[in-house]
Amino acid sequence: MIYVTRREVFSASHRLFNPELSDEENEIIFDKCNNYNGHGHNYVLEVVVAGEVNPRTGYVIDLKKLKKIIIENVIKKVDHKNLNLDVDFLKGKIPTAENIAIGIWEQLEDKIEEGELYSVKLYETENNYVEYKGK
Numbered sequence: 001m002i003y004v005t006r007r008e009v010f011s012a013s014h015r016l017f018n019p020e021l022s023d024e025e026n027e028i029i030f031d032k033c034n035n036y037n038g039h040g041h042n043y044v045l046e047v048v049v050a051g052e053v054n055p056r057t058g059y060v061i062d063l064k065k066l067k068k069i070i071i072e073n074v075i076k077k078v079d080h081k082n083l084n085l086d087v088d089f090l091k092g093k094i095p096t097a098e099n100i101a102i103g104i105w106e107q108l109e110d111k112i113e114e115g116e117l118y119s120v121k122l123y124e125t126e127n128n129y130v131e132y133k134g135k
């Protein structure tokens, strides 16, 4: 088994709040991330595909193909978007790094036909990242 990684970046804004909680509770839980007009991040996404090397190509999956899959199914949906309002796969979710990574996994899981999706790592800041490996 070998692991192939494609990195992409996107910029997006969000506000962290739970509409089922009071303003006071949201303020306590989310603090500055609850800023009413939102704030932005330059997200770094790393998608890892695991598989065996195809002896005919030497590839697990062609990284050009993986790039296209990520751009079509994720980047076009999130880049320069408001994650609270604009992104179909985040509707009804608090757009934390955890929920974004899970949403990205769900967008990609069925689209990878060579090898299989192994992990989605999402850096929200230089110091903060999450990694999702499926259920």
Ligand SMILES: Nc1nc2c(c(=O)[nH]1)N=C([C@H](O)[C@H](O)COP(=O)(O)OP(=O)(O)OP(=O)(O)O)CN2
Binding pocket: 016, 033, 095, 096, 097, 098, 124, 125, 126, 127, 128
């Ligand atoms: N478990 C999570 N905690 C937090 C998330 C998240 O998605 N999951 N998100 C945020 C904020 O949106 C933001 O990412 C935090 O920004 P900040 O605390 O400023 O992060 P920095 O790395 O820039 O902070 P430094 O203190 O400068 O390292 C909050 N929590």
Ligand SMILES: [Zn+2]
Binding pocket: 014, 033, 039, 040, 041
């Ligand atoms: Zn944030």
